[in-house]
Amino acid sequence: xxxxxxxxxxxxxxxxxxxxxxxxxxxxxxxxxxxxxxxxxxxxxxxxxxxxxxxxxxxxxxxxxxxxxxxxxxxxxxxxxxxxxxxxxxxxxxxxxxxxxxxxxxxxxxxxxxxxxxxxxxxxxxxxxxxxxxxxxxxxxxxxxxxxxxxxxxxxxxxxxxxxxxxxxxxxxxxxxxxxxxxxxxxxxxxxx
Numbered sequence: 001x002x003x004x005x006x007x008x009x010x011x012x013x014x015x016x017x018x019x020x021x022x023x024x025x026x027x028x029x030x031x032x033x034x035x036x037x038x039x040x041x042x043x044x045x046x047x048x049x050x051x052x053x054x055x056x057x058x059x060x061x062x063x064x065x066x067x068x069x070x071x072x073x074x075x076x077x078x079x080x081x082x083x084x085x086x087x088x089x090x091x092x093x094x095x096x097x098x099x100x101x102x103x104x105x106x107x108x109x110x111x112x113x114x115x116x117x118x119x120x121x122x123x124x125x126x127x128x129x130x131x132x133x134x135x136x137x138x139x140x141x142x143x144x145x146x147x148x149x150x151x152x153x154x155x156x157x158x159x160x161x162x163x164x165x166x167x168x169x170x171x172x173x174x175x176x177x178x179x180x181x182x183x184x185x186x187x188x189x190x191x192x193x
Contacts (some may be wrong), residue, residue, distance in 0.1 A: 003123075006086065006107065006116030010078050013071045021071050026059050069174050079109055083116065094182055096171045097159075099189070106189075108159070108169040117169070121189055123162040129183045131155045131176065155179040157186070 013021075020027075033052045036044050072095055080093050088107060090098035098107040104121045131154065155173045173179040 003105065003120055004118040006083070006088070006118060008079060008082055008109070008114050008116055010075070010082050011114050012111045013075055018071045022064070022067050025063070026056060029055050072172075073174075076109070079116075083107065088116075088118075092185065094171055094178065095173060096169070097182075099185070101189075108161075108171075110166070110169070117163075117166055119161050119163070124186070124190060125160045125162055127157055127159040127183065127186050129155070129157050129179050131179065157182055159186070 030052060033048045036048055076093065076095050080090065080098060083090065083098060088098070089100055089103075090107070091101045092099040096109045096111070098109075100106075105118055106121065106124070108117045108119070109115075110117065155176050155178065157171045157173065157179060159169045159171065160167060161169065171182065173182060
């Protein structure tokens with residue numbers, strides 16, 4: 001059963017804050033570029049417009065995958081610091097779960113109400129690793145062959161606990177490797193404790 005509900009002061013980032021922190025470089029480059037085009041009365045268009053397009057392509061395919069998780073990581077690190085300030089220590093943390101091996105508890109963070117829920121290891125009933133992947137299909141019109149490649153994915157673990165009011169917690173993970181590691185970590189915890 002739920003051992004303790006932990007009140008947190010740290011709130012999840014707002015969507016506008018998230019968008020600004022992820023797209024700030026792109027917004028600044030486009031703003032400065034259009035300002036430069038306006039100031040030169042369109043003379044800089046031939047030089048500036050290709051630079052804007054090339055930078056945008058570079059940003060979306062190289063920088064965006066790296067920056068998309070930064071606000072979420074900062075939020076959960078701040079929550080971890082707040083938990084330490086309240087006296088809860090942890091050995092492992094991920095996006096929404098903090099594990100203390102010596103005292104044998106796990107704290108789940110519910111982003112909907114920004115609260116922490118502390119459970120003992122014996123209260124974990126089951127878990128499963130899930131993913132939602134999106135693929136892009138392309139068809140070569142000359143040969144008729146099609147190809148498919150992954151463009152996005154969401155990896156998470158659903159954990160069922162022994163509590164009627166809060167029976168299910170979801171831990172989002174940044175990639176497939178982290179999801180596999182956390183599933184193995186949960187398996188070791190249940191088997192060992």
